Amino acid sequence: MHRHTKTERHTLALLDEHHVLREALGHWLVSHGPYEVAWSGTRVDELMAAMDKGLRPDMVVLALRPPDEAGFKALERMKDERPDLRCTAYTHRKDEATLIRAFRSGVQVLVYDGMEPNTVLHALATAMEGAVVHTPDTQRLLLENPDGLTPEERRRQRLLREISERELEVLEALVKDPDHTSTTLAQRWRISARTVEGYIGSLLGTFGVSSRTALVVAAIRLGVVRV
Numbered sequence: 001m002h003r004h005t006k007t008e009r010h011t012l013a014l015l016d017e018h019h020v021l022r023e024a025l026g027h028w029l030v031s032h033g034p035y036e037v038a039w040s041g042t043r044v045d046e047l048m049a050a051m052d053k054g055l056r057p058d059m060v061v062l063a064l065r066p067p068d069e070a071g072f073k074a075l076e077r078m079k080d081e082r083p084d085l086r087c088t089a090y091t092h093r094k095d096e097a098t099l100i101r102a103f104r105s106g107v108q109v110l111v112y113d114g115m116e117p118n119t120v121l122h123a124l125a126t127a128m129e130g131a132v133v134h135t136p137d138t139q140r141l142l143l144e145n146p147d148g149l150t151p152e153e154r155r156r157q158r159l160l161r162e163i164s165e166r167e168l169e170v171l172e173a174l175v176k177d178p179d180h181t182s183t184t185l186a187q188r189w190r191i192s193a194r195t196v197e198g199y200i201g202s203l204l205g206t207f208g209v210s211s212r213t214a215l216v217v218a219a220i221r222l223g224v225v226r227v
Contacts, residue, residue, distance in 0.1 A: 012035050075107065174215065
C-alpha cells in the first residue's frame with residue numbers, strides 16, 4: 001500500500017445530498033489539513049462513474065442520515081465494488097445502530113457531533129494510512145456486538161426463526177391491511193377463523209405485544225415485514 005508523506009496533499013471525494021453542508025465540510029478540510037477536493041456530488045452512481053473514468057480519490061467522505069438508507073447503500077456498494085477505497089462518514093446520530101452499521105459497511109472513521117476538530121483531523125490522517133479509527137464508544141460497541149449486528153437486527157433474526165411460514169403470511173396480511181378480520185383471513189387460506197386467531201395469538205406472544213395494532217407497529221419497526 002502506498003504511504004503518503006506528511007507534506008503530500010490527499011484528494012477527497014465528497015458525497016452528500018445537502019450541497020451547503022457538503023461544500024462547508026470541504027472548505028473546512030482544505031483549510032485545516034493537507035486535503036484537496038477532487039470530486040463533490042450527491043449520488044453514488046455519479047461518483048462510481050467518475051471513478052470508472054479515472055478519478056482516484058484517496059478517500060471518500062460521505063454523510064449518513066438515518067433513517068435515510070442512501071448513505072449506507074453507498075457504503076455497501078463501494079465496499080463491494082471498490083474494496084480498497086478508504087471511507088470516512090459523518091453523522092448527527094450517535095445511536096448504536098448507526099455506529100455498528102457504519103463500521104460494518106466499511107467506514108474507517110465515523111465523525112459525529114461532539115468530536116473535537118483536532119480529533120477529527122487526527123483520525124483522518126490515521127485513516128489515510130489505511131487504519132480503522134475507533135473512539136471509546138465505537139470500540140466498546142463492536143466488542144459488545146462481535147457478530148456485527150445491531151440489537152434490532154439480532155432481534156429480527158430471532159423473530160424470523162421463531163415464527164412459522166404461515167404466521168409470517170398472516171403478519172404480512174395484517175401489515176398490508178390492519179382491518180383484516182380473522183374471518184377474511186381464514187377465507188383467504190380456506191382455514192378456520194379459530195386457526196387464524198391461534199396464529200395471531202402466537203405472534204402476539206412472540207413479539208411481546210398485546211394488540212394487533214401493536215403487532216403491526218412492531219413488525220414494521222423491526223423490519224420483519226417490509227412496507
